[in-house]
Amino acid sequence: MNRIVLAVLMVALTAGCAGGLRRVSHEEVLAQYLDYAGEPVRGFTSIRLQSWQPLARDRLILWTGVNEAYLVTVWDNCQDLLFTNSIGVSSTGSQVSTFDHVQVGRDRCQIKEIRPVNVRQMKADRAADAASRAKRDAGQ
Numbered sequence: 592m593n594r595i596v597l598a599v600l601m602v603a604l605t606a607g608c609a610g611g612l613r614r615v616s617h618e619e620v621l622a623q624y625l626d627y628a629g630e631p632v633r634g635f636t637s638i639r640l641q642s643w644q645p646l647a648r649d650r651l652i653l654w655t656g657v658n659e660a661y662l663v664t665v666w667d668n669c670q671d672l673l674f675t676n677s678i679g680v681s682s683t684g685s686q687v688s689t690f691d692h693v694q695v696g697r698d699r700c701q702i703k704e705i706r707p708v709n710v711r712q713m714k715a716d717r718a719a720d721a722a723s724r725a726k727r728d729a730g731q
Contacts, residue, residue: 617646620646628709632705635705640680651665651678651693653680661687662708663704664702665701665703679693689705
């Protein structure tokens with residue numbers, strides 16, 4: 592009986608802790624990046640991709656440096672993009688362009704558009720927002 596009570600208390604405690612956390616949806620993250628995405632470019636030079644993040648069934652961010660990222664839109668044939676653990680990106684030399692594709696499992700997802708993201712401005716705006724919230728919270 593004590594084990595059951597303990598189990599119920601653990602579930603309640605875990606649920607209470609998780610209630611304070613807010614999960615950000617792919618749509619919200621995409622909207623944040625769209626705010627800082629520049630005009631479309633034909634391609635970009637990258638010796639090595641550092642990381643990537645899926646944003647939608649047809650969009651992802653490719654990180655090429657700490658302050659360098661690109662919002663890539665592929666044709667809408669990348670059904671598993673939101674669920675895959677790894678991708679491949681074709682390139683010619685060190686140039687990724689709209690002639691290349693993103694490999695997701697067996698799917699070859701042709702790149703439709705590439706837009707550079709102003710990462711420095713995005714980080715600066717987030718820092719300013721955090722400072723403003725901290726200042727507001729300190730005054731309460």
